[in-house]
Amino acid sequence: MDTVFHALAHGTRREIVGRLAERAMTVGELAAPMAMSLAGASKHIKVLERAGLVRQTVDGRRHVCHLDAAPLASASAWLQFYERHWPRRLDALEALLGGEQTPREEKRSR
Amino acid sequence: MDTVFHALAHGTRREIVGRLAERAMTVGELAAPMAMSLAGASKHIKVLERAGLVRQTVDGRRHVCHLDAAPLASASAWLQFYERHWPRRLDALEALLGGEQTPREEKRSR
DNA sequence: GCTATCCTCAACCATATGGTTGAGGATTCT
DNA sequence: AGAATCCTCAACCATATGGTTGAGGATAGC
Numbered sequence: 001m002d003t004v005f006h007a008l009a010h011g012t013r014r015e016i017v018g019r020l021a022e023r024a025m026t027v028g029e030l031a032a033p034m035a036m037s038l039a040g041a042s043k044h045i046k047v048l049e050r051a052g053l054v055r056q057t058v059d060g061r062r063h064v065c066h067l068d069a070a071p072l073a074s075a076s077a078w079l080q081f082y083e084r085h086w087p088r089r090l091d092a093l094e095a096l097l098g099g100e101q102t103p104r105e106e107k108r109s110r
Numbered sequence: 111m112d113t114v115f116h117a118l119a120h121g122t123r124r125e126i127v128g129r130l131a132e133r134a135m136t137v138g139e140l141a142a143p144m145a146m147s148l149a150g151a152s153k154h155i156k157v158l159e160r161a162g163l164v165r166q167t168v169d170g171r172r173h174v175c176h177l178d179a180a181p182l183a184s185a186s187a188w189l190q191f192y193e194r195h196w197p198r199r200l201d202a203l204e205a206l207l208g209g210e211q212t213p214r215e216e217k218r219s220r
Numbered sequence: 221g222c223t224a225t226c227c228t229c230a231a232c233c234a235t236a237t238g239g240t241t242g243a244g245g246a247t248t249c250t
Numbered sequence: 251a252g253a254a255t256c257c258t259c260a261a262c263c264a265t266a267t268g269g270t271t272g273a274g275g276a277t278a279g280c
Contacts, residue, residue, distance in 0.1 A: 002121055005118045005119045005124070006119045008115045008119075009118075010267090010268085011112055012268090014115070014188070017192065021192055021195050027226075027227060028225090028226060028227080036268090036270095037269075037270065037271080038226080038228090039227085039228075039229085039269085039270075039271080040268075040269055040270075042227070042228065043267095043269080044268085058227095058276095060276085060277055060278070061225065061226045061227070061275095061277040062225095062227080063226075063228085067192075069193065069195040072189050072192050072193065073193065075189055076186065076189040076190060076193060078124070079182050079186040079189065082131055082177075083179065083183065083186060085131050120237090120238085136257090137257060137258090138255090138256060138257080146238090147239075147240065147241080148258090149239085149241080149257085150238075150239055152257070152259095153238075153239080154238085156258095157237095168246095168257095170248075170256090171245095171248070171255065171256045171257070172247090172255090172256060172257080173256075173257060173258085221280100222280085223279085223280080224277105224278085224280095225276100225277080226276085226277080227274105227275090227276085227277105228274090229272105229274085229275100230271105230272090230273085230274105231270100231271085232270080233269085233270080233271105234267100234268090234269085234270100235266100235267080235268085235269100236265100236266080236267070236268090237264100237265080237266070237267085238263105238265085239262105239263085239265100240261100240262080240264100241260105241261085241262085241263105242261090242262105243258105243259085243260085243261105244258090244259085244260105245257090245258080245259100246255100246256085246257085246258105247255080247256080247257105248253100248255075248256095249252100249253085249254075249255090250252090250254095
């Protein structure tokens with residue numbers, strides 16, 4: 001999980017995940033549109049691999065990358081836990097404002 | 111969003127978010143259990159602030175930090191989009207294995 | 221067999237990051 | 251007023267990170 005957030009911290013890596021979600025791609029295909037050398041892209045892919053997000057199978061001389069989205073689950077769970085906190089803030093704010101100017105007003109406005 | 115993933119890449123910062131989810135805390139309170147100088151903690155908090163996850167209000171000489179979980183929403187949404195991809199993989203795998211060795215066998219083994 | 225293609229690896233470089241210390245601003249306490 | 255407390259800022263340092271190039275391994279194509 002530690003490594004998942006770390007891997008996703010870089011926009012380039014999130015882009016790779018996005019592209020791989022569509023279909024498996026070779027390293028070259030991934031690197032092509034990425035204003036970066038092949039070796040540079042390869043490094044990013046390796047970071048994703050270490051995070052368990054990408055598996056790479058060798059097909060002849062081509063290295064095919066596929067997404068393994070499963071490790072995203074733990075990060076997602078972590079975030080979702082705190083989602084509980086942000087609506088509460090809104091609720092608290094609403095309660096605060098509602099208290100000042102009749103809560104019924106609010107219900108009626110729906 | 112870019113900055114949210116970046117801010118959460120560091121375990122120390124995720125810990126801070128966790129603690130602040132319980133209650134607002136001063137910089138000193140946050141730093142206390144954190145094997146790190148006050149200035150060091152302050153830096154981490156500043157990163158979280160830049161990501162919009164923490165707001166800091168000055169109360170006399172004490173700087174109180176409160177969590178603002180709202181920016182987590184975008185990161186959470188990003189992850190949840192890809193959650194669609196990982197169950198499909200499991201389904202595909204199950205179908206693959208199931209086809210090879212009778213799905214009923216698998217159910218019975220539960 | 222020779223050459224081109226796809227990719228990784230190692231070395232290298234510049235910059236970012238995570239930490240420290242020391243100085244000092246602003247409050248609070250006595 | 252003077253001292254202690256809480257915190258930020260700036261300078262500094264070591265290491266991590268993100269990129270490059272060049273060399274070379276393995277495969278594919280001629």
